[in-house]
Amino acid sequence: MPVTDIITDHENLTMTVVADLAAPIERVWGVYADPEQLGRFWGPPGWPATFTSWNHEVGGRATYTMHGPRGEKSSGYWEFLAIEQPHRFEVLDGFSDEQGNPNEDFPAMRMEFTFESTPDGTRMRNTSHFVSLEALEQIVAMGAVEGTRMAMAQLDAVLQDLRDYAQGKGTEVELLDDTHVRITRLVEGSRDLVWRAHTEPELIKRWMLGPDGWEMTVCEVGLKAGDRYRNEWAPVGDTEGEPFGFEGEVLLVDAPRRAVQLERMSGTEGPDVLNDVNLYEEDGATLITVLMEFPDKETRDMILATGMADGMEASYQRLEGSVLTV
Structure with a gap:
């Protein structure tokens, strides 16, 4: 600061x-x-x-x-x-x-x-x-x-060179206030390709999986404001856990720079969480910034306590290893 x-x-x-x-x-x-x-x-x-x-x-x-x-x-x-x-x-x-x-x-x-x-x-x-x-x-x-x-x-x-600022730091979580969290992750790859990896179902299914042992069974994307979207996951093999999913509404799209959407657990009435994804490229590397807005501090703490950041880091590692290197 x-x-x-x-x-x-x-x-x-x-x-x-x-x-x-x-x-x-x-x-x-x-x-x-x-x-x-x-x-x-x-x-x-x-x-x-x-x-x-x-x-x-x-x-x-x-x-x-x-x-x-x-x-x-x-x-x-x-x-x-x-x-x-x-x-x-x-x-x-x-x-x-x-x-x-x-x-x-x-x-x-x-x-x-x-x-x-x-x-x-x-x-x-x-x-x-x-x-x-x-x-x-x-x-x-x-x-x-x-x-x-x-x-x-x-x-x-x-002010800093992008790689000096973020390379090697993994997925970083910053609490901005009681209801806002900023998550950043630098990946090696162009913004255009990172955008495609966030918007094309066949690419999303290859990396947005969280920890090992899960697969994405449903991937319905929204590409413009007002569209609905839905993602669902299920355990594979002897992985413990129950299938789950998220769904919501796209609020804003500014390709290939920014996408904002409301998200909630599938089959529930909320609470809704706002996810504001921004992509910035410098010298072949892309900084992914996710600004999350929660309805209250309790919801923020509950979601962060699920290990969300660890799951995101596993997904970003998979993104770099199986999508951006192709």
């Missing part, structure tokens, strides 16, 4: 985010000056940002839209007020429609980013200046503090 402090100053009408980043100042500047890299962490988990325009010069504008897991959208714009590479830049930040037209219902704010070299990397300060106490309180009430903290937690993966 790179964020070390978030300070709301009601007297000076500011909110300041302080983050210590394990990367040199030129590298940190680079991720803020590249819209593709910036989009990977500007929105909180589950709300990745896509920059649709980028004019990186004083007086220039950038526009972006964050896409929520259930098809929600939130758009905004930056107007660049100052650029002093690699130490400082300043923007006017505001809400907008998808075409970049300002939304006057929400106040714009001036944001100043400064970067300072430290013995361990770079210290970043992001100070947002508000026009009134009401504007500051409105943004805080919308979840800006926690949303910023969760968004910045994604920055480590962007």
